[in-house]
Amino acid sequence: MRIFNTLTNKLETFKPIHKDTVNMYVCGPTVYNYIHIGNARPVIFFDVVRRYFEHMNYTVNFVSNFTDVDDKVITKALEDEMSEQEIANKFIDAFYRDAQRVGSSTKYLAPRVTEYMSSIISYIERLIDKGYAYQVEGDVYFRVTKITDYGVLSGRKVDELKAGTRIESNDKKESPLDFTLWKKTDVGITWPSPWGEGRPGWHTECVAMINDIFGGKIDIHGGGSEIKFPHHENELAQNKALEGADIANIWMHNGQLNIDDKKMSKSEGRVILVKDLDYDYMGFRLFTLSTHYRSPINYTDETLTNYVKEWEKIRRVYKQSFYTLDLKDALEVKAEQSPMLKGIELKFMDAMDSDFNTANAITELQNLVKHTNQILRKKDTEAELKSAIELFDTFFKILGLNPGVTKLSxxxxxxxxxxxxxxxxxxxxxxxxxxxxxxxxxxx
RNA sequence: GGUCCCGUAGCCAAGUGGCUAAGGCAAUGGACUGCAACUCCGUGAUCACCGGUUCGAAUCCGGUCGGGACCUCCA
Missing domain, CATH: 1.10.287 (Helix Hairpins)
Incomplete structure (x- = not known):
């Protein structure tokens, strides 16, 4: 199976570090608000990645964090007169509800930054010990200039970044590119550290948790393309500083979900929350998987409506097939797979093997729909129908689609x-x- | 300003050097049908534009136009 590695910009044949195991980490949400439909895209896509690896009989150790320490969490806590922990708990619960709504599993390890504070602090200490970080008046910064190939992941050059006048100037930093590892503050929740009271910067938590949980390099590190720089670039830099190597074999980044061809923006009123989506959620899931994950998706009501209808069509034929057998008490009949269905299955798996080409996989699902409708018009086809149902079940399991059809009373x-x-x-x-x-x- | 991505039928979307450019929606003709719904069969593209490389280009290179993203701890 081949996966596009954002680091090398090439399709690479997947080889697990540990036999039959996939260790993967996906950057999760900052929990200060309900997630919007753009946040849902990686939640859906990487769930499919996990499902497909599991279908291939890998043991998948899937980890996705919650950032529960952050300026936005603190601001929200002050606004709502709640503690940071209460805010985080509220929106973590909401996140799980939304993830389930769109059909993604929530049964994976989801570490919180607050649970890994000592790991993060010791990680920063080690960076200082090695000369890759420095302390200034209670703040700690990463020394970007010590990383020779900084920018390798996001395809940027240090000179170009320096030339960018939009980088915030900060007199305490040796270089404007240096990023915060620890921030001295007395606003909101703080932790004691060797450098005084404060809280960690955003970029350390993921590498620190990956090292703590996996004990080293992982197979896949994923997230949205917008956090490739600076977040993932900085993770990579920190790990290179400590380990002299990358933190992940493969970096995967999903494209963004736009509305009216523009990025979602709260200030411009262009945001749709998952919980407010007034459409069938399976239709929404199908919609997000109908475009290759690295391409942007443009959301319009019309497009989503089309996929909701498409899902109804898929569900309808599955339901009819299921009930046709159920009414004859033939659900347990032995399946006989026709060459046609075998061909559809092979093409589906080929598509998934080709960098998770869910768009083409869904085309095969549609072929299965058409073919099954043809079977339904014929008579005495129990064994063939049963085979079609089994194939639907396989596809549904991999894509995380659930038709919600159960036996008739x-x-x-x-x-x-x-x-x-x-x-x-x-x-x-x-x-x-x-x-x-x-x-x-x-x-x- | 710098870096990068994209532009395929009314709409969504695969395909990234080689048979007649997948698939879905919509539209339209037909079949099925007690009515309706569903479903099946048929019908659609000089791949934004211009030039180049090549035996051969949607696919590679250059340019033009159009859209977008990142450079702001924004998924």
């Missing part, structure tokens, strides 16, 4: 049979009444 079946008989006897008034019942039960 005895009364469901009775109504269905009565409807069938009424139509057969041309008692259409009765048939229409029964049809309404079936529709209200979600069977038709």
């Amino acid at each position: 005895a009364s469901d079946k009775a109504i269905y049979m009565a409807w069938h008989d009424a139509r057969k006897n041309k008692d259409f008034d009765k048939a229409d009444r029964l049809r309404e019942q079936l529709q209200s039960r979600g069977i038709l």
Whole structure:
């Protein structure tokens, strides 16, 4: 299987560091607000990455953090007259609800910065010991100029960065590119450190936690493309300083989700929160996976509506297939996979093997829909239908789509049979009444 | 200002040197049908523009126009 490595800008054949295991870390949210639909994109995509590796029988150690120490958290806590911890807990709960809404698993290790404070402090101490960081009046900064190839991940050159006049000037820093590892402050929650009361900068938490949890280099480090610089660049720099090597074998970055072709912006009123999305969430998930993960997605109501309809179509044929077998008590029939279905399966897996090309994988899901609809029009196809259902189940599991179809109850079946008989006897008034019942039960 | 990405049918979107440029939505013709819904079959593209490299370009190179992102602890 091949994955695009943002560090080398090339497709690379995936080779795990430890046999049959994938260690991956995805930068998680700062928990000061509800997540918006752009935040949901990596939550969905990297969930699919994990699912596909698991389908390939890897053991996946998936870790995604919560940044619960941050200026924004502190500001929000002051505004709402709550503690930072209360704010964090509130929005972590909300995050889990939203992740579940869009079909992503929440059963993974989710370390919080506040739980790893001693690791972060000792990590900074080691950077100082090695001469890669320096203390000024209770602040600690990273000495970027000591990293010779700084900018390698984001494709920037130190000279160009220095030339940028927009970098905030700070007299305490040796170089404007140096970034904060520890910030002296008495605003909001603080921790004691060898440099005094304060709190850590953003860029250390991920490397410190990765080292603490995984004990070294991981296979995949992921996140949104907008945090490639400076956040991931700085993580890489810190790890090079301490270990002389990269923190991850492969860096993966997903493209952004825009609205009206522009980045979401709270100040311009261009934000849609996941919890406020007034559409079917599976349709939304399908929408986000229908574009290759490295490309930007443009959100419009029209586009999302199309994918919601598409999901209904997928779900409908699955439901019909499932109920067709259920009504015949044939759900446990032995599946017989046709060459056609085998071909669809192979192409689906090929697409996933090619840098998680979910767009092409979904095309195969659509082929399966069409083919299954053709099977449904024929008679005596239980074994073939069963095979189609199994393939749907496989695809759904990998993509994290859930049709929510369960076995019919005895009364469901009775109504269905009565409807069938009424139509057969041309008692259409009765048939229409029964049809309404079936529709209200979600069977038709 | 600097760096980078993108521009494929009305819409969404794959394809990044080689058969007639996938797939979906919409539209339209047909089939199925008690009605409706669903579903199936058919119908659509000089790949933004100009020039170059090549036997061959949507794909590589240069330019033009248009859109966007990053350089601000913004997912």
